[in-house]
Amino acid sequence: MFRRLVEPAGHVTVTIDGRPFSVAAGETLSTALLLAGFAGLRRSARLGRERGPFCGMGVCFDCLVTIDGAANRQACLVRVRDGMAVQTGTRLPALADTVPE
Amino acid sequence: MTRLDLVIVGAGPAGLRAAVEAATGGLSVMLVDEGREPGGQIYRGSESGAFAGTAKLGSDYAAGAVLAAAFRASGVEALFGATVIQIEREADGSFSVSVATGHDKAVVVRARAVIAATGAQERPFPIDGWTLPGVMTAGAAQTMLKADGVVPDGPVVLAGTGPLLYLLAAQYGALGVAIDTLLDTAGPGNWRRALPHVAGFLTSRYAFKGLGLLGKALAATRIIRGVEAVSAIGDTRLSAVTYRKGATERTIPAHVLLLHHGVVPQINLTWSAGAQHRWNAARLAFEPVRDASGQTDVPGLFIAGDSGGIGGAQAAEAEGALAAFGVLRMLRGTAGDDDRIERQWRRRLAVSLRGRAFLDALYAPRQSHLCPPDEVIVCRCEEVTAGDIRKAVRRGAMGPNQVKAFTRAGMGPCQSRMCGLTTVAIIAEETGLSPGDIGHMRLRAPVKPVTVAQIASLSEADERRPTESPSATRPCK
Amino acid sequence: MSPAPERSGNDCDVAVIGGGVVGLSLAYGLAKTGLAVTILDEGDIAHRASRGNFGLVWVQGKGLDNPDYARWSLASARAWPFFAAEIEAVTDTALSYEQRGGLMASLTEDDLDTRCNDLRRLHNRGRDCADFERLDAGGMKRLLPAIGPDVVGGTFCPHDGHVNALRLFNALHAAAASLGAIYRPNATVEAIDRLPDGFSITGAAGEIRAGKVVLAAGLGNARLGPMVGIHAPVRPQRGQILVTEKLAHFLDYPLGTIRQTDEGGVMIGDSKEEVGFDNGTRHDVLAGIAAKAIRIFPLLAQAQVVRSWGALRVMTPDGYPIYERSVTHPGAYLVTCHSGVTLAAVHASHVAGMIASGDWLPDLTPFAAGRFADVPSPG
Ligand SMILES: Cc1cc2nc3c(=O)[nH]c(=O)nc-3n(C[C@H](O)[C@H](O)[C@H](O)COP(=O)(O)OP(=O)(O)OC[C@H]3O[C@@H](n4cnc5c(N)ncnc54)[C@H](O)[C@@H]3O)c2cc1C
Ligand SMILES: Cc1cc2nc3c(=O)[nH]c(=O)nc-3n(C[C@H](O)[C@H](O)[C@H](O)COP(=O)(O)OP(=O)(O)OC[C@H]3O[C@@H](n4cnc5c(N)ncnc54)[C@H](O)[C@@H]3O)c2cc1C
Ligand code: FES
Numbered sequence: 001m002f003r004r005l006v007e008p009a010g011h012v013t014v015t016i017d018g019r020p021f022s023v024a025a026g027e028t029l030s031t032a033l034l035l036a037g038f039a040g041l042r043r044s045a046r047l048g049r050e051r052g053p054f055c056g057m058g059v060c061f062d063c064l065v066t067i068d069g070a071a072n073r074q075a076c077l078v079r080v081r082d083g084m085a086v087q088t089g090t091r092l093p094a095l096a097d098t099v100p101e
Numbered sequence: 102m103t104r105l106d107l108v109i110v111g112a113g114p115a116g117l118r119a120a121v122e123a124a125t126g127g128l129s130v131m132l133v134d135e136g137r138e139p140g141g142q143i144y145r146g147s148e149s150g151a152f153a154g155t156a157k158l159g160s161d162y163a164a165g166a167v168l169a170a171a172f173r174a175s176g177v178e179a180l181f182g183a184t185v186i187q188i189e190r191e192a193d194g195s196f197s198v199s200v201a202t203g204h205d206k207a208v209v210v211r212a213r214a215v216i217a218a219t220g221a222q223e224r225p226f227p228i229d230g231w232t233l234p235g236v237m238t239a240g241a242a243q244t245m246l247k248a249d250g251v252v253p254d255g256p257v258v259l260a261g262t263g264p265l266l267y268l269l270a271a272q273y274g275a276l277g278v279a280i281d282t283l284l285d286t287a288g289p290g291n292w293r294r295a296l297p298h299v300a301g302f303l304t305s306r307y308a309f310k311g312l313g314l315l316g317k318a319l320a321a322t323r324i325i326r327g328v329e330a331v332s333a334i335g336d337t338r339l340s341a342v343t344y345r346k347g348a349t350e351r352t353i354p355a356h357v358l359l360l361h362h363g364v365v366p367q368i369n370l371t372w373s374a375g376a377q378h379r380w381n382a383a384r385l386a387f388e389p390v391r392d393a394s395g396q397t398d399v400p401g402l403f404i405a406g407d408s409g410g411i412g413g414a415q416a417a418e419a420e421g422a423l424a425a426f427g428v429l430r431m432l433r434g435t436a437g438d439d440d441r442i443e444r445q446w447r448r449r450l451a452v453s454l455r456g457r458a459f460l461d462a463l464y465a466p467r468q469s470h471l472c473p474p475d476e477v478i479v480c481r482c483e484e485v486t487a488g489d490i491r492k493a494v495r496r497g498a499m500g501p502n503q504v505k506a507f508t509r510a511g512m513g514p515c516q517s518r519m520c521g522l523t524t525v526a527i528i529a530e531e532t533g534l535s536p537g538d539i540g541h542m543r544l545r546a547p548v549k550p551v552t553v554a555q556i557a558s559l560s561e562a563d564e565r566r567p568t569e570s571p572s573a574t575r576p577c578k
Numbered sequence: 579m580s581p582a583p584e585r586s587g588n589d590c591d592v593a594v595i596g597g598g599v600v601g602l603s604l605a606y607g608l609a610k611t612g613l614a615v616t617i618l619d620e621g622d623i624a625h626r627a628s629r630g631n632f633g634l635v636w637v638q639g640k641g642l643d644n645p646d647y648a649r650w651s652l653a654s655a656r657a658w659p660f661f662a663a664e665i666e667a668v669t670d671t672a673l674s675y676e677q678r679g680g681l682m683a684s685l686t687e688d689d690l691d692t693r694c695n696d697l698r699r700l701h702n703r704g705r706d707c708a709d710f711e712r713l714d715a716g717g718m719k720r721l722l723p724a725i726g727p728d729v730v731g732g733t734f735c736p737h738d739g740h741v742n743a744l745r746l747f748n749a750l751h752a753a754a755a756s757l758g759a760i761y762r763p764n765a766t767v768e769a770i771d772r773l774p775d776g777f778s779i780t781g782a783a784g785e786i787r788a789g790k791v792v793l794a795a796g797l798g799n800a801r802l803g804p805m806v807g808i809h810a811p812v813r814p815q816r817g818q819i820l821v822t823e824k825l826a827h828f829l830d831y832p833l834g835t836i837r838q839t840d841e842g843g844v845m846i847g848d849s850k851e852e853v854g855f856d857n858g859t860r861h862d863v864l865a866g867i868a869a870k871a872i873r874i875f876p877l878l879a880q881a882q883v884v885r886s887w888g889a890l891r892v893m894t895p896d897g898y899p900i901y902e903r904s905v906t907h908p909g910a911y912l913v914t915c916h917s918g919v920t921l922a923a924v925h926a927s928h929v930a931g932m933i934a935s936g937d938w939l940p941d942l943t944p945f946a947a948g949r950f951a952d953v954p955s956p957g
Pocket of ligand 2: 595596597598599600601602618619620621624625626627628629630631632633634635636699762765766767768770794795796797798799802816817818819847848889891892914916917919920923
């Protein structure tokens with residue numbers, strides 16, 4: 001669906017839904033997810049429909065994913081970090097999961 | 102608690118220039134942007150993005166690096182990755198600016214003046230299927246290009262109206278990225294309505310740039326004009342786009358559909374701060390009411406750049422400078438020792454606004470696209486359809502706040518950024534009133550979602566109001 | 579029989595002034611008795627507490643020093659299941675009304691002791707006063723597994739419940755309309771004059787003639803009341819509320835200040851502030867509300883707040899409702915309270931019935947406006 005035009009300077013590893021992916025260092029997380037083949041990132045709260053990044057600039061709130069345990073974060077406003085753990089497909093986040101120890 | 106002369110919200114051309122001029126004038130300034138680095142929308146990634154230091158995205162884009170460098174040299178304190186969630190004017194005339202800074206942290210910054218330079222967002226183009234993954238805005242695709250050097254792969258369709266649509270097509274064209282189809286949905290009467298403004302346009306910088314743009318885009322792309330309806334088709338993601346022009350209806354395969362309907366000011370922050378806003382019928386948007394230096398009717402709150410009304414990057418930069426001079430005059434009684442500079446910026450502003458009226462008319466969206474058919478989702482967050490909104494109006498909800506209470510449109514995390522204008526357009530269509538008389542739904546803080554912990558941390562910094570006791574555990578008696 | 583001709587709404591049996599929860603409940607009840615009802619309301623921008631309330635159908639702690647009010651609240655809570663079922667049936671709307679009991683959490687033993695003593699004293703006053711149960715920390719934890727270690731205990735009242743407040747508001751509109759009531763927005767009332775056979779009501783929507791008039795205009799009642807000889811010194815009292823993103827269900831019971839809606843959002847509130855007609859929000863007040871919520875449910879710290887708002891309660895000097903029929907203007911009534919959701923059931927049944935028939939039952943006499951005759955109306 002998307003491809004890279006410019007070769008990245010370096011790579012980092014992020015975990016998406018438990019699987020490791022090598023992504024460009026410093027890349028926007030939503031971009032990394034799209035390049036990794038994740039089109040839908042979450043399900044809508046009321047009807048449970050697939051949603052993915054839409055506005056790319058932090059205003060639509062459709063790119064929400066769980067990042068390192070914190071639910072409903074905007075993937076388009078975050079850059080990837082080595083070791084980042086991302087969970088997609090959430091509809092209604094369960095709070096207990098989001099409490100950092 | 103930090104107490105400053107000036108807080109600037111937004112690090113686009115308006116905010117950056119305002120920071121540079123205010124610092125030059127000797128003010129203590131803090132600049133806040135939720136992005137990672139200076140640049141804003143047009144110059145996104147110009148410091149460290151995929152095309153930083155190159156001319157591949159055009160000379161306009163390259164100018165961003167220069168401004169960013171001037172800003173870095175100004176020594177202004179900058180908070181990146183931080184979101185301003187509330188601006189309140191206190192009894193002593195200063196401002197409390199609440200800033201969400203980290204995962205569970207927020208701070209209150211006190212300042213004597215605020216310049217909001219929060220820029221624009223794309224006007225929503227609600228079509229059937231626009232919530233499917235694979236459907237994005239042209240701006241989103243452009244941001245991916247600027248920040249990450251990533252482009253669509255597989256069949257890609259652009260649809261809508263507005264200069265940015267063609268700019269993106271041209272930027273893709275120059276990089277050798279193929280676009281399958283561009284569906285131009287501008288209305289048939291637009292040329293006629295734009296014509297009276299053509300003189301202004303011909304003396305503007307857009308005339309030259311605009312023609313070059315179209316030439317490049319045209320060469321590389323199949324453009325279909327006069328498209329009357331577009332819809333996105335797919336099950337869990339986009340697979341095709343259907344469009345209608347006259348009696349012809351066609352479905353074309355697509356992996357990516359990029360929508361665009363022009364840009365409109367981001368008004369959540371300034372509206373929630375209490376500034377007066379007014380409907381601009383030519384631009385089909387609400388804009389804050391400002392004086393010549395950008396000051397609103399909330400004394401000390403200035404607005405510069407596209408968040409005050411769409412003028413583009415050069416106008417934004419000029420307005421940033423003028424707002425800084427306005428703040429200097431307010432705090433110091435003079436805008437520096439030489440008002441020649443201010444006059445120069447004022448001239449630059451006038452020049453850069455030339456041609457805007459022509460573009461506004463030429464690229465105006467169709468009425469039928471502002472008010473989609475019943476089955477189309479208008480509020481993406483709460484999944485409220487155009488039909489739901491019409492039904493509420495027919496049951497007596499005469500304005501957006503009552504429609505919101507009836508339907509929940511505007512109650513989700515985007516806080517009506519995706520549905521506000523469409524809701525107003527539908528109410529206008531149903532009632533025959535003008536959007537100006539209807540108004541926008543009330544916008545409140547926090548203007549972006551923040552955690553309960555972040556809200557809780559706003560008190561630690563600030564114990565000024567002992568008279569208002571926070572909630573008791575008792576409900577209403 | 580041919581269908582009744584479409585009413586214009588300009589001539590009606592009863593005009594209800596105010597399209598909040600109170601006016602709508604009464605309008606629905608009045609229309610149910612067969613009367614032709616017109617609801618006159620302000621426009622989109624108005625002080626309308628019914629759009630900003632917390633959605634509790636609540637008994638616990640109500641009327642601690644006023645058993646009449648305690649009984650009245652309990653009567654409404656008992657009527658609510660039937661009321662909810664009826665509105666749902668008429669409108670085909672799920673109100674998500676639940677009455678499994680509600681809780682108040684205490685962060686100190688002192689607070690818990692005080693509350694229990696208050697509730698016990700009230701309970702001892704008569705069989706129609708609410709039951710309650712004292713819970714220790716363990717008892718709270720059993721009902722609310724997410725509760726935090728700072729909570730020392732709490733009280734449980736089986737009559738308490740909650741409802742989706744906006745769907746109630748929406749459904750009451752629909753229910754009244756389904757019985758032929760006519761809703762007139764942008765119809766701010768400016769004057770009420772007596773006619774030989776009723777009232778002439780004038781304002782933004784022109785003149786409306788009505789046999790009876792019911793003033794249910796919330797904060798507007800302070801101004802309208804005197805037009806029919808009723809002193810109703812209501813004042814605004816601000817409450818601020820935070821609401822989170824929609825979350826997976828984790829709260830089985832509502833608390834007085836925290837509840838999870840059927841849709842998943844958690845509402846957190848509410849403050850009580852005397853700030854006149856300012857319905858804005860203040861970061862420091864919201865911070866206090868948020869901090870307290872985190873002490874009660876630590877996991878809320880990470881929940882994201884998607885909206886906050888301030889709304890104005892309709893408050894009388896003693897905090898209890900006013901139910902009044904005019905002596906000087908027979909046929910004119912005034913109804914005002916600050917728990918219009920809780921009392922919606924009795925408004926739609928008892929109070930509407932009394933207004934329709936004109937028989938004022940003793941239930942309402944403790945709430946006569948005359949009790950404020952000597953109280954100067956606060957600024
Ligand atoms: C998606 C998009 C793409 C565009 N691309 C182009 C282009 O390629 N060429 C062109 O000529 N014009 C483009 N424009 C038009 C553009 O708005 C102007 O040219 C120019 O960027 C306006 O500058 P500005 O300083 O007013 O605002 P912006 O450049 O938009 O900067 C506003 C800044 O404010 C920040 N911000 C907003 N709200 C908050 C908050 N609450 N807290 C903290 N920070 C906040 C944002 O992160 C942003 O960095 C684009 C507009 C959009 C919306
Ligand atoms: C923060 C908060 C939380 C609350 N929580 C709860 C709760 O959990 N449970 C509960 O039971 N109650 C609660 N309430 C109270 C409840 O919302 C109110 O009791 C109820 O909404 C009052 O209803 P009302 O119809 O009297 O007033 P409103 O809803 O204020 O409606 C008054 C109406 O009258 C109209 N009006 C005014 N003047 C005129 C005029 N001159 N002409 C025509 N129309 C006019 C207004 O436009 C408005 O529509 C809460 C209130 C607040 C503010
Ligand atoms: S894509 Fe719109 S908020 Fe991230």
